[in-house]
Amino acid sequence: PCSPTKRSKENQGRRLLFGDPPASPEKPGSPGPSPRCGGQETPQSSGPARPQLFRQEGTCYQEAKRVLHAAVPDRLHARERETGVMRQFLREHVCGRRPGSLYVSGAPGTGKTASLSRVLLDCKDELAGSKTIVLNCMSLSSPQSVFPAVAQELGLPAAAGRDGVRRLEKHLTAQGPMVLLVLDELDQLESKGQDVLYTLFEWPRLPRSRLVLVGLANALDLMDRSLARLGARPASSPQLLHFPPYTREQLSTILRERLGQVAGDPVLDAAALQFCARKVSAVSGDARKALDVCRRAVEVVELEVRNQTLLKPLPGGDSPVSPVPKRVGLLHVSRVISEVFGDRLAAGAVGGRDTFPLQQKVLLCSLLLLARRLRTREVTLGKLHDAYSQVCRQQHLPAVDQAECLSLVTLLESRGVLELKRTKEARLAKVSLKMEEAAVEHALQDTALVGSILAQGLR
Ligand SMILES: Nc1ncnc2c1ncn2[C@@H]1O[C@H](COP(=O)(O)OP(=O)(O)O)[C@@H](O)[C@H]1O
Ligand SMILES: [Mg+2]
Structure with a gap:
C-alpha cells in the first residue's frame, strides 16, 4: 500500500515498522539485532544479508499463522456468559449426580466447540469421578451408528439395532459413575422421524439414569423440530443455550488477542484487522472465517516476501527487486476476502486444476x-x-x-x-x-x- 520511502518519511522519529529502513544499516551478512518481527530492511539488499532477513520474517509469519490456528484458546472473549452456563450445568448435573441434557445451538464459528472444550479442560478435576465421552457426529457413517460408537466408548460389546440400544439403556441405568456424553455436530443425527435424537434425549429421563447429555448443533430449532414429544414434559426437557454470532467489535478483539501473542510489531496492521472483522461480521459473525482470512492473508504476504527475497539478481546490470519486509495490509485482506467469499478466481482457478489454459x-x-x-x-x-x-x-x-x-x-x-x-x-x-x-x-x-x-x- 505504501512504498518504503514514503513510510520512512511518515515514521521519522517513531519506532520501526515493517518496511522501514533501519536507523543504522547493518553490515551485509551481520546478524540482525533481535529476532523480532518487522525489523530491518537491507538497503538494496546485497547477497548474504537476505537469508537472515527472511529467517526473521519467516519466523513472525509462522508464529502468526500458529496463533491464528489454535483451536482451544486460553481465553474466550465474549463467551463469559456461555461458558458460565456450561460450567454451572456440568456442576449441577454431573457433579451433583442429576441426569439431564443441554442443547447448545449457534451458527458455525460462534465458538460452541471451543467453549465446551475450554470448560471441560477447566473442570477436569471436578469431572474426574465421572466418565466423559466426546463424539463428533460428523465422523459417523449414519445417525444410527451413534449407538455402537457410544457402546464402544463405554467398553460394551457392539450390538446392532434395538438390542444395542437396549443394552446401552441397561448400562446407563445400572449403578456406576455419572456418564457425560458430549455429541458435537448433533445436526448429523437427524433421521426419519427423528428417532435417533429422540432416543438419546430420552435416556437422561429413564428411571435411575446416570447420563448427562450435551448436544452441540448449528440449528436453532433442532429441538423444536425433532423433540416435540419430549417438550410435552417441560420439567425434564433439555436446557437450551444459544451462541449468537460475533459482532464486529468482538471479532476484532478476538483477532487482536490472538495476534497479540506474536512478539514484536503487529503482523497485521490495525486497518486490515478492522476490515476483516467488519466484513466477516456483516456476512456471518463466524470467528473461524475471520481467523482463516487473516491466516490466508499472512500466507499471501509470506509468499510474496519469499519470492522477492529469492529472486536472483537480473543479468545486465538491472538491480533486483529488494526484499521488502511487509506487514499484512488492508489490500491483502480485502483480496483474500473476495477469494474466500467467492468471486473472481473462486469460481474457477482456485478449485480445480489447470483451469488456466x-x-x-x-x-x-x-x-x-x-x-x-x-x-x-x-x-x-x-x-x-x-x-x-x-x-x-x-x-x-x-x-x-x-x-x-x-x-x-x-x-x-x-x-x-x-x-x-x-x-x-x-x-x-x-x-x-x-x-x-x-x-x-x-x-x-x-x-x-x-x-x-x-x-x-x-x-
Ligand atoms: N471467543 C473466542 N475467542 C477466541 N477464539 C475463538 C472464539 N470463538 C471461537 N474462536 C475460534 O474460532 C474457531 C471456531 O470456533 P468453534 O468453537 O469451532 O466454532 P463452532 O463450534 O461454533 O463452529 C476456533 O478456532 C476457535 O478457537
Ligand atoms: Mg463446532
Whole structure:
C-alpha cells in the first residue's frame, strides 16, 4: 500500500515498522539485532544479508499463522456468559449426580466447540469421578451408528439395532459413575422421524439414569423440530443455550488477542484487522472465517516476501527487486476476502486444476516477471508481448502474435485477474494485475512450469 520511502518519511522519529529502513544499516551478512518481527530492511539488499532477513520474517509469519490456528484458546472473549452456563450445568448435573441434557445451538464459528472444550479442560478435576465421552457426529457413517460408537466408548460389546440400544439403556441405568456424553455436530443425527435424537434425549429421563447429555448443533430449532414429544414434559426437557454470532467489535478483539501473542510489531496492521472483522461480521459473525482470512492473508504476504527475497539478481546490470519486509495490509485482506467469499478466481482457478489454459498461464507469468523487473503494476501490451515472447523462447513453447496476445489479455480480464486500459494503438494499451502476485501464483497451480518460468526470469 505504501512504498518504503514514503513510510520512512511518515515514521521519522517513531519506532520501526515493517518496511522501514533501519536507523543504522547493518553490515551485509551481520546478524540482525533481535529476532523480532518487522525489523530491518537491507538497503538494496546485497547477497548474504537476505537469508537472515527472511529467517526473521519467516519466523513472525509462522508464529502468526500458529496463533491464528489454535483451536482451544486460553481465553474466550465474549463467551463469559456461555461458558458460565456450561460450567454451572456440568456442576449441577454431573457433579451433583442429576441426569439431564443441554442443547447448545449457534451458527458455525460462534465458538460452541471451543467453549465446551475450554470448560471441560477447566473442570477436569471436578469431572474426574465421572466418565466423559466426546463424539463428533460428523465422523459417523449414519445417525444410527451413534449407538455402537457410544457402546464402544463405554467398553460394551457392539450390538446392532434395538438390542444395542437396549443394552446401552441397561448400562446407563445400572449403578456406576455419572456418564457425560458430549455429541458435537448433533445436526448429523437427524433421521426419519427423528428417532435417533429422540432416543438419546430420552435416556437422561429413564428411571435411575446416570447420563448427562450435551448436544452441540448449528440449528436453532433442532429441538423444536425433532423433540416435540419430549417438550410435552417441560420439567425434564433439555436446557437450551444459544451462541449468537460475533459482532464486529468482538471479532476484532478476538483477532487482536490472538495476534497479540506474536512478539514484536503487529503482523497485521490495525486497518486490515478492522476490515476483516467488519466484513466477516456483516456476512456471518463466524470467528473461524475471520481467523482463516487473516491466516490466508499472512500466507499471501509470506509468499510474496519469499519470492522477492529469492529472486536472483537480473543479468545486465538491472538491480533486483529488494526484499521488502511487509506487514499484512488492508489490500491483502480485502483480496483474500473476495477469494474466500467467492468471486473472481473462486469460481474457477482456485478449485480445480489447470483451469488456466497454458498460454494464459505463460502470459500471466510474463506479466509477473515484468512487473517485478519494472517495479510497477502497470505495463504496456507491447512490453508484455515482448516479455511473453522471450519466456516462450526460453521454455521452447510456441508464442502467439500480439493481436492474439491481446485476446488472451481480454480473457484474463474477464476472469477479473487483469485490468486492460485500451488505447488507440494496441501496443500502448495498459495492462495491470488486479490480484496479489501470490494469489495469482496460487491460482496458476502448475508449480513445475510456473516455477521454471519464474526462476529463469527475463533476460
Ligand atoms: N471467543 C473466542 N475467542 C477466541 N477464539 C475463538 C472464539 N470463538 C471461537 N474462536 C475460534 O474460532 C474457531 C471456531 O470456533 P468453534 O468453537 O469451532 O466454532 P463452532 O463450534 O461454533 O463452529 C476456533 O478456532 C476457535 O478457537
Ligand atoms: Mg463446532
